[in-house]
Amino acid sequence: MQIRRLTPALGAEITGLDLSSDFDDETLNAVHEALVENQVLVIPAPDLTPEQHMALGRRIGEIEIHAFFPNLGPGLEQVSVLDSEEGNTASMWHTDETFLPHPPMGTLTHAKTLPDVGGDTMFASTTAAYDALSPNMKLYLEGLTALHDLSRTTELRYRFGGASPQHYADAIAQDRRTAHPVVRVHPETGAKGLFVNPTYTRHIVGLPPDESDAILAFLFQHSIKEHFTYRHHWREGDLLMWDNRSTMHRVLNDFPGRRLMYRVSVVGSAGR
Template identity: 35%
Template sequence: MITVSPANDVVGAFIDGVQVASCSNEELSIIRQAYADHAVVFFRDQELTPDEHIGFAKRWSRINVNRFFTPVETHPVIAEVCKESDQTQNIGQEWHTDHSYDQVPAMGSMLYAREIPPIGGDTLFASQYAAYEALSDGLKKTLHDLKAWHSSRHAFGVNAPMANGEGTLFSNPEAATQDALHPVVIRHPLSGRPALYVNPDFTLHFDGWTPEESAPLMQQLWGHAVSDDFTYRFRWDVGSMAIWDNRALQHRALNDYHGHRRLMHRITLEGEPLEAFTD
């Protein structure tokens, strides 16, 4: 029988008793409800071929093909999130929200573990509902009126260190040319709840403020948003899967397993434009 158990009090839930590749519509609606309630859901021991991964993703939404990640050769709608044993950088080592650099950011990501180092390689998730809630009423009010610019240029563009260094991590730097404007506090499309929406990887500065003027408050928010109190740390096994909601959390992949290979398959789910939360 399918069960849902919260990972901790703020973010994440484990879902047991189901194989996502063959789940019923009723089980899928339980999974989707848990995703809406907990922002990220974790599964263990999933047997999932690339075709089944794609089939499951399509039951959620259209697939958004990430233009910077290396595609799986046989199934190019799946992105390969891989660190080879001789590489030193990994994907997602800074706190971030996937695709916040798009004007219509991805709803979520489905990450499936194929090869895991013997130790390390955990992923951290931070609730941006909890981060917002913990702010003072005064700062909350100020942030309701602000928007911020997000970009992929500095992370994936032609001058980005990662684009030029280790060739296999990212591709298509010439596609990193657009910026996107989003509210700093969004009304979450599923829950209607306010969530903080700035992240240190892709957010540049507040709209109408210079980068210099933005930096002190932006850095304070970035630090606050990922306080331990708002996070859960997930340990992967081969066959584990996580499905997270980019509008409700930030995440970060620890890079603490040098000398070992880690291989994940990711499908990114299409999202919708974000609206401001205004009391």
């Protein structure tokens, strides 16, 4: 197994590993270590089946049924489907499902069908972004919490035709919201990272609305500066794993044609 770093901030490609064959726990641990260190891993896996994809997720931890993406159905409910033809292209910066009390610790996404051009995914290291803040800003953010909820993204999908009025009303009624620290400590490395994102984070708790809006706008812009990012140009069969505790991501919605991805998320827990 060879590991090649892709940008100074984050990302590495692993070659010489066949994810569709049996591999031992030592190899799995090496992949896990590489994930924590590099935050995003690119692994070519042209022959990976949905069953193997799900089994791989299960070897890392408990796998979830995604809160709102459709899935492959009976027996494969944990494999969610992002099909641009169904209006599912996650084009706003986000960390996965931060409206949950325990957002996933990581996600494994497999490229099934790609447009001829476009549809790259951008990643940003939230630990690199935190490290680059001024000491004054770090002090200001210490101890603050922010509220994350699911309604904004559903509202946007409703406004632009991607969700029905009922779907929108259901999202509001479900009231899926959680407050998290604005600065998160990675449970495995101890590194601090920014933990706010434009898709789910609504406001910083206890601040006047205009101050909260201004601080969040600054943090969102700061987090996606180019030297904290990696842009992945997909090849069919690529499997990407990202550490959801130290990254944000978005798809560039710049393509005609179909983009179909299967994804499995590993549930976060107190220890991980």
